[in-house]
Amino acid sequence: MIPRASNALDWVAGSDAPEMNSIDIGFMALTDCASLVVAATQGFAQPYGLTLNLHRQPSWASLRDRLLSGQLQAAHSLYGLVYAMQLGISGGASADMAILMGLNQNGQCINLSSALQQADVTSPEALEQRAHHNGARMTFAQTFPTGNHAMWLYYWLASQGIHPLADVDSVVVPPAQMVEHLKAGRIDGCCVGEPWGASAIKQQLGFTLATSQSIWPDHPGKVLGCTQEFAERNPNTARALTMAVLEASRFIEQSVENRRSTAQLLSDADYLDTPVDCIEPRLLGHYEDGLGNSWQDSHPLKLFGNGQVTFPWLSDGMWFMTQFRRWGLLREDPDYLAIARQVHRLDLYRQAAEALDIAVPNTQMRSSQLIDGRIWDGSDPAAYARSFALHARVDGSPAVAAY
Structure with a gap:
């Protein structure tokens, strides 16, 4: 009862x-x-x-x-x-x-592909180097253009110096299809909710580089x-x-x-x-x-x-x-x-x-x-939105200076 x-x-x-x-x-x-x-x-x-x-x-x-x-x-x-x-x-x-x-x-993650793992792109620094200096443009998937996973992905990439609109491509993939896209090599990484991050690791299709709670605890x-x-x-x-x-x-x-x-x-x-x-x-x-590390x-x-x-x-x-x-x-x-x-x-x-x-x-x-040290408390949202070095102009095109 x-x-x-x-x-x-x-x-x-x-x-x-x-x-x-x-x-x-x-x-x-x-x-x-x-x-x-x-x-x-x-x-x-x-x-x-x-x-x-x-x-x-x-x-x-x-x-x-x-x-x-x-x-x-x-x-x-x-x-x-x-x-x-x-x-x-x-x-x-x-x-x-x-x-x-x-x-x-909590409970989402950013996974990278096994191809990037094999190329030793297993750290934020290595990912930033590849995004800016290694030629081939990477494609990252999220689950909806305005959704949580897009916002976590964009925020995390920007915190590592990677512009999510200028330096990589972003595509939409439904959550349950994310593992198949990794398997087919259509994407280099993704931000998705569980169990799909864990499933990709179980199938040896890549590794978790960041959890969403590492971006914003709770x-x-x-x-x-x-x-x-x-x-x-x-x-x-x-x-x-x-x-x-x-x-x-x-x-x-x-x-x-x-x-x-x-x-x-x-x-x-x-x-x-x-x-x-x-x-x-x-x-x-x-x-x-998926890199040999485990933790609670x-x-x-x-x-x-x-x-x-x-x-x-x-x-x-x-x-x-x-x-x-x-x-x-x-x-x-x-x-x-x-x-x-x-x-x-x-x-x-x-x-x-x-x-x-x-x-x-x-x-x-x-x-x-959050991960970049910024405090979010809702007190001045307009100023907060304008405060980031990496953002987009009002027409949606990339920008790297203040508004």
């Missing part, structure tokens, strides 16, 4: 009952969809009067289109995708979007997203969904055994469809880089973190907009804070968390230091 806070089920009766009893939810084959899979399959949604129907999507673009069309009511989403849809730069139709909660922190990851229209028309449903996923997130992190059983569940053909030994180690924070990561994939992971921090969303501005995806500064306040449904999250006795932070911003 799953333990629940005494007031958690008060929402399912009377006027607080969910407006919808069956919800179609999109997800991508990534380890960080874990909380949704556990919520849907392990009895966390039914007590709230909900049935969660999970639909694996072939690409982030497909997920975007089906969310906007109403075929999906909610989705395991990239932060950068939700904000791009809100801002009208996602490559599809735009809509007012809502983030109900965070789904994870960085924001995926979110539970929906359209603002859905949240406004179905607030009880959105709140109940948030509660079910919150409970599942907390459950996974209650023990190592719960994480192991989650890895086993995710390996099923309906979800990640990949061997459990490609999922479990990095879900537990155990890393091997101090910032492993987190799905709950006593509510610090699941809280939809305004500053997390604002950071992605600063990177859109930095790389020329936005031609002018948006009203960073106002947009974040519109997108992040802190009201619904707070109600859900308080009903489950999950602590809610007293502030809506958090402060972090």
